[in-house]
Amino acid sequence: MDTNKRHTLKMLGGMAAVSLLPTLSFGKVHANDVPRWDESFDAIVVGSGFAGSAAMISLMDYGLKNCVMIDKMPYLGGNSAYSGGSIAVAGTWIQQRDGIKDDPELQIKDTLKSGRDLNDLELVRVMVYSGPETFTWLEKNGVKFKWVSRSGGHTNPRSHSAGAGSYITRPLQETIQKIGGQIRTRIIMDDIIYNDNGEVVGIKVREKYEFKFDRLAAEEDNKSGQVRYYRCYGGLILATGGWSADTKFRIKFDPVLKEDVLTTNHMGATGYTVRKLINDDIKFVDMEHLQRFHVTSQDEPFFGFAYRWITRAYAYGLMVNPKTGLRFVNEITDRRRASDAIWGMNEKGTNPPTLIMDIEGTKTVDIKDLQRGMAVGAVKQFETMDELIAYYGINKEPFLQELKEYNEWVDAVSKNPDLKDPKFGRNYSAYKGKFIKVEKPPFFAARPGPKVHHCMGGIKTTKDCEVYNNDMKLVAGLYACGEVTGGRHGFNRLGSNAVLDCLVYGKRAGAALAKRYNDKRGA
Numbered sequence: 001m002d003t004n005k006r007h008t009l010k011m012l013g014g015m016a017a018v019s020l021l022p023t024l025s026f027g028k029v030h031a032n033d034v035p036r037w038d039e040s041f042d043a044i045v046v047g048s049g050f051a052g053s054a055a056m057i058s059l060m061d062y063g064l065k066n067c068v069m070i071d072k073m074p075y076l077g078g079n080s081a082y083s084g085g086s087i088a089v090a091g092t093w094i095q096q097r098d099g100i101k102d103d104p105e106l107q108i109k110d111t112l113k114s115g116r117d118l119n120d121l122e123l124v125r126v127m128v129y130s131g132p133e134t135f136t137w138l139e140k141n142g143v144k145f146k147w148v149s150r151s152g153g154h155t156n157p158r159s160h161s162a163g164a165g166s167y168i169t170r171p172l173q174e175t176i177q178k179i180g181g182q183i184r185t186r187i188i189m190d191d192i193i194y195n196d197n198g199e200v201v202g203i204k205v206r207e208k209y210e211f212k213f214d215r216l217a218a219e220e221d222n223k224s225g226q227v228r229y230y231r232c233y234g235g236l237i238l239a240t241g242g243w244s245a246d247t248k249f250r251i252k253f254d255p256v257l258k259e260d261v262l263t264t265n266h267m268g269a270t271g272y273t274v275r276k277l278i279n280d281d282i283k284f285v286d287m288e289h290l291q292r293f294h295v296t297s298q299d300e301p302f303f304g305f306a307y308r309w310i311t312r313a314y315a316y317g318l319m320v321n322p323k324t325g326l327r328f329v330n331e332i333t334d335r336r337r338a339s340d341a342i343w344g345m346n347e348k349g350t351n352p353p354t355l356i357m358d359i360e361g362t363k364t365v366d367i368k369d370l371q372r373g374m375a376v377g378a379v380k381q382f383e384t385m386d387e388l389i390a391y392y393g394i395n396k397e398p399f400l401q402e403l404k405e406y407n408e409w410v411d412a413v414s415k416n417p418d419l420k421d422p423k424f425g426r427n428y429s430a431y432k433g434k435f436i437k438v439e440k441p442p443f444f445a446a447r448p449g450p451k452v453h454h455c456m457g458g459i460k461t462t463k464d465c466e467v468y469n470n471d472m473k474l475v476a477g478l479y480a481c482g483e484v485t486g487g488r489h490g491f492n493r494l495g496s497n498a499v500l501d502c503l504v505y506g507k508r509a510g511a512a513l514a515k516r517y518n519d520k521r522g523a
Helices: 010-014 050-061 078-082 093-097 104-114 121-129 131-140 166-178 272-279 307-316 335-345 367-375 385-392 396-415 497-521
Strands: 039-046 067-070 086-088 147-149 159-161 182-184 187-194 200-207 226-238 290-293 318-321 354-358 379-382 443-446 451-455 466-468 474-480
Touching (some): 039 497, 050 067, 050 078, 050 226, 050 497, 078 166, 086 131, 093 147, 104 121, 121 497, 131 166, 131 497, 166 182, 187 226, 187 272, 200 474, 226 497, 290 335, 307 354, 307 367, 307 443, 318 396, 354 385, 367 379, 379 385, 385 396, 385 443, 474 497
Parallel strands (some): 039 226, 067 182, 226 474
Antiparallel strands (some): 086 159, 147 159, 187 200, 200 226, 290 451, 354 443, 466 474
């Protein structure tokens, strides 16, 4: 891989810290500066989403007993809990049941294509080939998968859903509590504590932290909570997630993403921890790549409810520019290309696209998800196509011709599934053996509006989640997993690969720390 393509952020530690780190002190916190250790643990996990929860279970599966998982928020799960919660896995019993032939090598190829080959290939291979085992592990821990669908950029349907992300995080957290793990909320990590050898030996935290639910508030200004010092004998796992909700931080890497650009993320997705890690000389990669999510609705703030319907409509419907009445992008392309296309034709929010699916396509959506989208007005139903055209002000004649051609392509594909439409190279997926046209009333529609969704960049790690500093040396006792890490996704992340990333590397982080701890004890 061409490392010149990567931005390591080493320069940030020495450049205008006033602009990036306005209130932070410089230099690492040393163990000699700790007045007392308030509590001691075998291991500490910071963050309670997919990655943190998987890490906790893995730690305890490998024999560690006194482990704690902390989260600064008053609730558990972060973005993971209310995300779409689909995990991309090639080679499952659900795919076999639905007659889907898939291959991990195809998933790797799709991932690298979307990432424009900026991905760390070793990390991608470990992630993808660990998918089937991780899927089985989730089922053993109480996760119940409902269906498999196709997300944009994937060759095959391989996005397995249990429902929202909480249908994964809750069973995992229940497992943690059953096996004796500790879970604590409203505890923010302020600093990592190192010994003379540069090993991580603990963290400085504030308990009873009061997060300020203000999307423009600077977390560095929040001084709430009581200072405590936690020692960790085995090490520390960072699973703190991304920073898409931190407008002041994200625009340093992508100036387009200003305050008027909404995000799918919960308000706690800030750059507070990352700023601290930059001060500690931790190495970061790919920070300039932040993903915009095109499966959300312009008519909802934050993540919203329409995304389930929109996801299926990209696969079984068509999207048009209302002014022209014409399609303008391959509906199942990856998130970055689709988002850029929507932003390009949207004219600063005044001309959102119209995404359309008929009743047969809409039947692929869980009825509760459809009802939620319709209840908030983000998905609308029309008894005739003329009503839909009039409501969205679609250029009628060009649209009707576009719709006719679209349905003709679906007919052709039903006879030869290898065909792609001549306009955008889109291929089509069957649902339970049937290819779906847009022709049967009632018709349904939504207006997609991309929001900031995922940080592809983050901490540089090994395949065992060990953390590098800017001199490319490993920081003993420090591990990282999930969205706070970089290298897995490159330029752009494929849908459902994030859940896979978090769970696979959360498990690996726990296993790696447990091995270090057991080796130190001579176990």
